[in-house]
Amino acid sequence: MNVYVCVGSSCHLKGSYKIIELMKENIEKNNLEDKVSLSAAFCLGKCTTGVTIKVDDEIVCGVSPENFSEIFRKYIIERV
Amino acid sequence: MNNLCTDIGFNSINKKGEQLCGDHVEIVEQNENSFVLVLADGLGSGVKACILSTLTSKIISTMMANNLSIEDCVATIAATLPVCEKRGIAYSTFTIIRINNNSEAEIIQYDNPHVIMLRGGMNYEYPRTGMDIEGKTIYKSKLQLEKNDVFIAMSDGAIYAGVGKTLNFGWQRDSIIDFMVGNYDKKMSAKGISQLLLDECNTLYGGEPGDDTTIAAIKIRQRIPMNLMIGPPSNPGDLKKMQTLFFAKEGKHIVCGGTTSKLAAEYLGKPVVPCLDYIDPEIPPIAKIEGVDLVTEGVVTMTKVLEYANEYLDGTISISDLSIRKDGASRIAQLLFEEATDISFYVGRAINPAHQNPKLPINFNIKMQLIDEISRKLKEMGKNINVSYF
Numbered sequence: 001m002n003v004y005v006c007v008g009s010s011c012h013l014k015g016s017y018k019i020i021e022l023m024k025e026n027i028e029k030n031n032l033e034d035k036v037s038l039s040a041a042f043c044l045g046k047c048t049t050g051v052t053i054k055v056d057d058e059i060v061c062g063v064s065p066e067n068f069s070e071i072f073r074k075y076i077i078e079r080v
Numbered sequence: 081m082n083n084l085c086t087d088i089g090f091n092s093i094n095k096k097g098e099q100l101c102g103d104h105v106e107i108v109e110q111n112e113n114s115f116v117l118v119l120a121d122g123l124g125s126g127v128k129a130c131i132l133s134t135l136t137s138k139i140i141s142t143m144m145a146n147n148l149s150i151e152d153c154v155a156t157i158a159a160t161l162p163v164c165e166k167r168g169i170a171y172s173t174f175t176i177i178r179i180n181n182n183s184e185a186e187i188i189q190y191d192n193p194h195v196i197m198l199r200g201g202m203n204y205e206y207p208r209t210g211m212d213i214e215g216k217t218i219y220k221s222k223l224q225l226e227k228n229d230v231f232i233a234m235s236d237g238a239i240y241a242g243v244g245k246t247l248n249f250g251w252q253r254d255s256i257i258d259f260m261v262g263n264y265d266k267k268m269s270a271k272g273i274s275q276l277l278l279d280e281c282n283t284l285y286g287g288e289p290g291d292d293t294t295i296a297a298i299k300i301r302q303r304i305p306m307n308l309m310i311g312p313p314s315n316p317g318d319l320k321k322m323q324t325l326f327f328a329k330e331g332k333h334i335v336c337g338g339t340t341s342k343l344a345a346e347y348l349g350k351p352v353v354p355c356l357d358y359i360d361p362e363i364p365p366i367a368k369i370e371g372v373d374l375v376t377e378g379v380v381t382m383t384k385v386l387e388y389a390n391e392y393l394d395g396t397i398s399i400s401d402l403s404i405r406k407d408g409a410s411r412i413a414q415l416l417f418e419e420a421t422d423i424s425f426y427v428g429r430a431i432n433p434a435h436q437n438p439k440l441p442i443n444f445n446i447k448m449q450l451i452d453e454i455s456r457k458l459k460e461m462g463k464n465i466n467v468s469y470f
Contacts, residue, residue, distance in 0.1 A: 007358075007365050008338040008364070008377065009338065009377055009378055009379050012364040012377065012380055013380065016358075016364070017358045017361040020356065020358060021358075038356065039354065039356055040354035040355060040356045040365050041354055042338035042341060042342060042352060042354050042377070043338030043339060043342075
């Protein structure tokens with residue numbers, strides 16, 4: 001599974017750094033290193049509703065530290 | 081016109097307890113390739129010295145730039161400078177370096193420590209002819225320039241560094257030459273050279289300078305062009321033209337902005353590979369495109385570059401501070417502040433609709449102002465700047 005976190009200007013200002021840290025942490029915690037490939041992406045075109053991530057071909061907007069665990073479970077854990 | 085250009089940098093420290101510097105450096109450009117630099121050291125310190133050195137350097141540089149003879153300059157200064165009440169003399173020492181068409185240097189010195197010249201990283205003793213003007217002995221030299229020649233002019237604060245503290249007799253000119261030869265780095269800018277020497281003087285003084293100390297460095301460099309593209313054109317039909325012009329230019333290529341780099345990658349037929357490393361949490365990660373020397377995010381990174389430019393100019397950070405950092409803004413800063421001599425900006429004026437959101441601290445006007453500001457700071461660093469809008 002390929003997961004991309006947008007690091008474009010808007011998403012960066014809305015906290016991409018924090019989301020990448022959380023992603024790395026949670027992938028490790030759930031032993032998903034072999035199954036999930038994490039990368040950064042330049043602008044995914046959803047600037048007003050960042051932080052935006054892309055899970056394979058699906059775009060997920062509005063990711064924040066608050067809803068992170070829910071999103072991580074729904075889009076990543078349940079799908080791998 | 082040849083392929084050489086001149087890089088100038090100077091810095092001063094004040095005598096302990098003084099708010100004004102008694103040394104003054106004045107540069108007058110005659111044209112793009114010719115200028116006159118004057119370093120003057122006024123008698124005494126504080127306000128009086130400051131007035132003497134400012135008058136001396138302003139008068140000489142203006143007169144020399146208008147092709148008046150050195151004899152006339154000296155006579156004018158002697159007649160103009162206010163006479164010191166305590167000492168009964170009007171006095172300011174000076175060093176003049178005049179560069180003609182980036183091919184010839186003329187050095188005229190009066191009572192300052194003699195200019196140190198490095199050629200190929202080694203000390204080069206240039207011929208000096210003494211002459212007497214109004215009872216003062218003035219040394220004149222004329223020589224042809226070569227690539228990487230370095231001229232270092234200084235006020236006597238440099239050779240008095242450490243007197244009675246770390247060194248008994250101060251820092252002799254020969255020892256300064258050894259220090260500069262030992263620390264010679266072909267890539268170092270004029271500003272880097274002057275800062276290096278001045279820092280060493282300050283250290284020898286134990287951070288409490290006994291005299292105003294000024295170092296002015298001139299470095300003859302080969303022109304190094306650099307190109308930076310930011311933003312897509314306001315008219316999408318101009319995209320091809322903008323990209324063709326940009327990539328056809330000689331020198332390194334920097335691409336800033338998410339959309340801009342995507343378009344550049346399409347033009348080159350290569351993928352954009354963003355890096356995941358957030359080296360500095362404040363600065364978005366860089367990306368890679370084969371055929372582009374550096375790919376970064378746009379506005380946030382450039383805002384940081386402007387911040388670095390301000391800090392670099394006021395001496396809070398040095399090029400070595402920037403070179404150890406690997407984030408996008410520090411990399412751009414290094415390429416623009418240190419490596420480049422001629423910088424061309426390709427600025428696209430398309431408005432990113434996603435950025436026109438009142439909740440976001442970035443908008444179109446900020447982006448345009450940013451480039452203006454950065455160009456101005458780079459000009460202050462002595463770079464040739466060319467900005468094209470699309």
